[in-house]
Amino acid sequence: MIKQYFFIAMLSMIPAGIILYFLIQLGKGLLGMVSDRTLHKELDELAAHGEARRQAREALNQKRLDNGCTHEFDGALGGFPPDVCHKCGLARTKPNGPCDHVWRAGEGGAPNSRCEKCGRQYNPSKERGAYA
Numbered sequence: 030m031i032k033q034y035f036f037i038a039m040l041s042m043i044p045a046g047i048i049l050y051f052l053i054q055l056g057k058g059l060l061g062m063v064s065d066r067t068l069h070k071e072l073d074e075l076a077a078h079g080e081a082r083r084q085a086r087e088a089l090n091q092k093r094l095d096n097g098c099t100h101e102f103d104g105a106l107g108g109f110p111p112d113v114c115h116k117c118g119l120a121r122t123k124p125n126g127p128c129d130h131v132w133r134a135g136e137g138g139a140p141n142s143r144c145e146k147c148g149r150q151y152n153p154s155k156e157r158g159a160y161a
């Protein structure tokens with residue numbers, strides 16, 4: 030008799046185990062969904078931050094370029110680096126280096142230019158746009 034009860038008990042363990050297994054899977058799925066959502070939220074926030082930073086940088090750049098000059102960023106013709114205004118010498122976007130160069134046409138036969146702030150020289154025939 031006791032053996033039979035034991036057998037029934039064992040049998041009833043199996044569906045309980047299966048149910049438990051599914052519950053665990055379900056729990057894992059829910060946890061995954063929640064952490065996914067937090068991740069997405071964080072990514073969204075990060076993207077928003079990046080966008081805000083980009084806009085701030087752009088606004089700063091606009092202010093920087095607002096010097097009364099009607100820029101013409103085709104300075105390459107006059108021996109200036111590419112994307113530099115040949116009227117005021119400013120680059121369209123702020124250079125990465127420490128100096129926000131102000132290019133001035135240099136002297137000599139070949140077209141070249143020179144930053145009046147840091148003295149950096151740009152010679153299109155020599156450096157082919159390699160400037161910072």
Ligand SMILES: [Zn+2]
Nearest residue numbers: 098100114117
């Ligand atoms: Zn200009």
Ligand SMILES: [Zn+2]
Nearest residue numbers: 128130144147
């Ligand atoms: Zn400079």
